[in-house]
Amino acid sequence: MSKHVVRVCLVVLSVILLSQAALAQVTLQFMGWEASPLETESVQRGLRRFEELNPGIKVEYIPVGGDEYHTRLLTMMAGNAAPDVFFINAEGYYRNFARRGVLLELDEYFYQSLSLDDFIPMEQDKMLVDGKIYGTSSCVVAPVLYYNKDLFDKAGLPYPPSDPKEAWTWDEFIEVAKQLTIEQNGRVTQFGVYGFENMHPREAAIYSNNGLIFSEDYSKLDMGPKAQEALTKILELRTVHKVSPPAAFLEQSGMNAAQMLQTGRVAMVADGSWALQELAKMNFSVGVGVLPIMERPITAGTAHLHSIWSGTKHPEEAWKLVEFLSSEEYQIGLVREGLWMPNRAHMYELEDRGRWMDPEVHPEGFEGIADYFADYVLPNPSIFVPREAWDIFEEELDKFFLDDQPLDKVVENMRRRIDPILQ
Numbered sequence: 001m002s003k004h005v006v007r008v009c010l011v012v013l014s015v016i017l018l019s020q021a022a023l024a025q026v027t028l029q030f031m032g033w034e035a036s037p038l039e040t041e042s043v044q045r046g047l048r049r050f051e052e053l054n055p056g057i058k059v060e061y062i063p064v065g066g067d068e069y070h071t072r073l074l075t076m077m078a079g080n081a082a083p084d085v086f087f088i089n090a091e092g093y094y095r096n097f098a099r100r101g102v103l104l105e106l107d108e109y110f111y112q113s114l115s116l117d118d119f120i121p122m123e124q125d126k127m128l129v130d131g132k133i134y135g136t137s138s139c140v141v142a143p144v145l146y147y148n149k150d151l152f153d154k155a156g157l158p159y160p161p162s163d164p165k166e167a168w169t170w171d172e173f174i175e176v177a178k179q180l181t182i183e184q185n186g187r188v189t190q191f192g193v194y195g196f197e198n199m200h201p202r203e204a205a206i207y208s209n210n211g212l213i214f215s216e217d218y219s220k221l222d223m224g225p226k227a228q229e230a231l232t233k234i235l236e237l238r239t240v241h242k243v244s245p246p247a248a249f250l251e252q253s254g255m256n257a258a259q260m261l262q263t264g265r266v267a268m269v270a271d272g273s274w275a276l277q278e279l280a281k282m283n284f285s286v287g288v289g290v291l292p293i294m295e296r297p298i299t300a301g302t303a304h305l306h307s308i309w310s311g312t313k314h315p316e317e318a319w320k321l322v323e324f325l326s327s328e329e330y331q332i333g334l335v336r337e338g339l340w341m342p343n344r345a346h347m348y349e350l351e352d353r354g355r356w357m358d359p360e361v362h363p364e365g366f367e368g369i370a371d372y373f374a375d376y377v378l379p380n381p382s383i384f385v386p387r388e389a390w391d392i393f394e395e396e397l398d399k400f401f402l403d404d405q406p407l408d409k410v411v412e413n414m415r416r417r418i419d420p421i422l423q
Contacts, residue, residue: 026317027058029083031073034063038277042337046330050321057317077102077309084312085321087304088135091380092387094305095129103134104308109319110136114326122301122377123343135305136326139340141273142301142377143201144369145292149285151190151267155179160268160289162368164297164376170233173292177243180267192243194257195270196234197401199394200300201291203380206230209294213381213393220419221393223411230294235401247402258282273373276338280361287363290372301377303340332356341373348374389421 030047034040040063047059062083064072070093076082088094088103097103110133116124123137145160152159157176161167168176177192195201206213211227214220237244245266250256253265258275260266262284269275270291279286291299306325308318324330328347334340335347338361346352353370362369382390396414399405 025056025058026314027060028085028314028317028321029060029062030085030321031062031064031083032087033066033069038281038337039334039339042334042339046325046333049329050324053324054317054320057320059321074102077311080311082309082311084314084318085306085308085325087138088307089304090126090302091382092385092390094126094135094307095384096386097307098129098132098134102310104310104312104315104318106133106136106308106319106322109323113323118345119343120345120348120374120377122379125379126303126383127305135307136322137303137343138306138325139303139331139334139343140301140373140377141303141340142299142373143195143204143270143291144273144299144372145268145270145289146261146275146279147268147287147289148261148264148266149287151180151264152287159287159365160292162287162289162365162372164290164368164372166368167290167297168292170292170294174237174241174243177237177268178241181243188242188245190264191245191249191266193237193268193270194244194249194260194266196237196244197247198270199382200272200302200380201270202231202234202397203382204291204298204300205234205294207298207300207378208291208296209233210296214385214422218381218384219422221411221415221422223414228407228411231397231400231407233294261286273341273369274339276361280338288366288369290368290376297372297376299372299377300380301373302380302383303343337361345374386421389418392417392421 032043044061047061051057051059070089073082073086088097119127119137120140123140127133127135127137147160149159157179180190180192181188182190196205203213206227209226209230211224211230212222213227215222238246250260253260255263255265257269257271258278261269261279262282276288290297306322308315308322312318326343328344331340331342332355335342335356336358342348342356347356348370353367357366357370393414396410396417400407400410
């Protein structure tokens, strides 16, 4: 055989092999919301690692603004053009989408390689819908208490505890907040605390006071005396104790909560654990403590899941991506950056904490916060009710916090509007 013929044969063989490789390549579309550029960058970095491990799968990431995210996702599903894999909010959407039949049931994939017992209890509760799994846990996030160490040092005050067993009582917390509220020439230049009126910290406070927002089976509104007492105490931070800024303070200041903490406009901020990613990069001495307790130490957790569209043409490849997105390898980078907390139970063991706690990100004493997430997190009740019901809850609660309406009247309106939805 001549050299020319050999060369031609090799070229033809190369073309055939390249064609087969192209045919074997699967492209998955993966959609998520863009909470911040830092989060999007972290997700994309993880996806590049997935592609390295799975050379036959290409992932196209589609970041979408959070306000329109779930509406756009439903529209795409209705048009038979949904992404294969996507973020889905646990709060009001995951269960709704599962019961609509637009999420692929994952039991046959999940139990082949994973176990529910691998996850902390809160994440098990979050994933299960009527005993089945339609999305895998991404992580866990929950409110904590951030503080500006310099302001505490200047005031000569001890830092908020990071050990839940040593958490401040609510009264102790108020006294410290009063000492950190500074008024000059009739104007408050530094507030003691901000954030408890917001979603997540306020639910944690209700749980801490042994209150319930909904009945234990989520069939009706509860909002009994304990829940109302907790919300009243939160409002009194602003209206009675004057240690928390007025509702319009953020808008008027032109700063977000992290910037107010950095610049010393507030000394403490109750915010989600995800905020640490931004705070750790803001070049000031930030600390993290547990929330003050009313009757018991507790916080209220949540976080998105990763689900697969029931109409995907690539269920096997999509599961590989979803499994990776729930894996320790994927999440550990985002945990080390301060965005997430681990969803795997073993990652909270003392010998494993050093693998994800970064001293450049996680402040001194963060071991106590790890205990907080391991043992003191309850699921936010918004996870288990329809989004419509939760939206009404928030709408009515604004009337209490922002419009000075009596809480008993607000709860009466909540019950009238929410119970028919739950029942």
